[in-house]
Amino acid sequence: MRLFTGLCIASLVLSGCGSGGASRPAPGSGPETTADVPAEELGDPAEPNGPNDPRTPTPEAIQAALDNVIDTADAEVFSFGGAVATCQALSCPQAERIYVARGRTATVADTSGFEFTETRRGVSLAKKEARLRHGIGSTLYRSLAGWMEHGLFLVTTRETSVHGSTMVDYEVLSIGDSSGTNPTAPVIGSATWSGTMAGFIESAASGDPAASGVGGSFVDGDARLTLPGLDAGAPATVDVLFSNIVDRGIGTRRADMAWDGVRLTDGAFGSPEVIAPILASDIDIRGKSIGTGIYGRFHGPGHEEVGGVFRRDGITGAFGAVRDRTP
Numbered sequence: 001m002r003l004f005t006g007l008c009i010a011s012l013v014l015s016g017c018g019s020g021g022a023s024r025p026a027p028g029s030g031p032e033t034t035a036d037v038p039a040e041e042l043g044d045p046a047e048p049n050g051p052n053d054p055r056t057p058t059p060e061a062i063q064a065a066l067d068n069v070i071d072t073a074d075a076e077v078f079s080f081g082g083a084v085a086t087c088q089a090l091s092c093p094q095a096e097r098i099y100v101a102r103g104r105t106a107t108v109a110d111t112s113g114f115e116f117t118e119t120r121r122g123v124s125l126a127k128k129e130a131r132l133r134h135g136i137g138s139t140l141y142r143s144l145a146g147w148m149e150h151g152l153f154l155v156t157t158r159e160t161s162v163h164g165s166t167m168v169d170y171e172v173l174s175i176g177d178s179s180g181t182n183p184t185a186p187v188i189g190s191a192t193w194s195g196t197m198a199g200f201i202e203s204a205a206s207g208d209p210a211a212s213g214v215g216g217s218f219v220d221g222d223a224r225l226t227l228p229g230l231d232a233g234a235p236a237t238v239d240v241l242f243s244n245i246v247d248r249g250i251g252t253r254r255a256d257m258a259w260d261g262v263r264l265t266d267g268a269f270g271s272p273e274v275i276a277p278i279l280a281s282d283i284d285i286r287g288k289s290i291g292t293g294i295y296g297r298f299h300g301p302g303h304e305e306v307g308g309v310f311r312r313d314g315i316t317g318a319f320g321a322v323r324d325r326t327p
Helices: 003-011 059-072
Strands: 075-082 098-102 115-120 123-134 137-147 151-162 165-176 190-201 218-228 237-247 252-254 257-265 268-270 293-299 305-312 315-323
Touching: 059 123, 059 137, 059 151, 059 165, 075 293, 075 305, 075 315, 098 293, 098 305, 123 190, 123 315, 137 190, 137 218, 137 315, 151 190, 151 305, 151 315, 165 190, 165 293, 165 305, 165 315, 190 237, 190 305, 218 315, 257 293
Parallel strands: none
Antiparallel strands: 075 098, 075 165, 115 123, 123 137, 137 151, 151 165, 190 218, 190 315, 218 237, 237 252, 237 257, 257 268, 268 293, 293 305, 305 315
């Protein structure tokens, strides 16, 4: 947990510690108890694909895999929002923006207690859910995790009920070992990465908030990134498509999301707003911030993976994908 989160957490339920900006929740924080979160039964049959598969990793093995990615990561992208405590005086980053932190990450995520759900399109997925009761109410923690060899993403919500009132905050996080250079594609044809996206719908954007809880729903779907072949001198760009998106709270499909021709530089890509100056001066938050759009980075020494964070249509989420190899 970062400094600014620790200083504000005591007043998360009752009040803020300032005005204007907002503190960022601790990624994946909460008790270790787990419960079911629906997921589609997809994935590679050569890999674990459900809690009853004998090859399914234990919570301890999942924690080790997540911690290993965190230990080797050198870049972090995150966004958060909801009923978070404010602490502008502490130079906290603002809610509902995408932040990029470069260099050795300072992430301290609660990676314990995840239960494996499936492997989908090369991305291992797990979840946990628990309710913690305290003197003035209770807090429901829900978290989804997706990981590969060089990167991971987390989607976490905390729904706090106090004296009949309920407040929700959420965070999405993508971290990994950055490639630092652009991948290449054939002059004729393209290179592709396939994986998974997941996110959280804020209540106001949910199709049926009453059915999916005060805090809205989790969503998940397929992610595909395409790097077209380049003409001489042409700038490198990527196309991003999220499809088959399902609102898990009410079981309905949502419209696809697409970003075409996103500029790619030094192994990173982002929608035009990414050039906006950062709004915080905290030592752990060096980089840029954007209010909407998408930002991602290629991970691994051979650009084997890609991951990032997005905000669109009332959904804040993250994604991860693995490079498709031709036979």
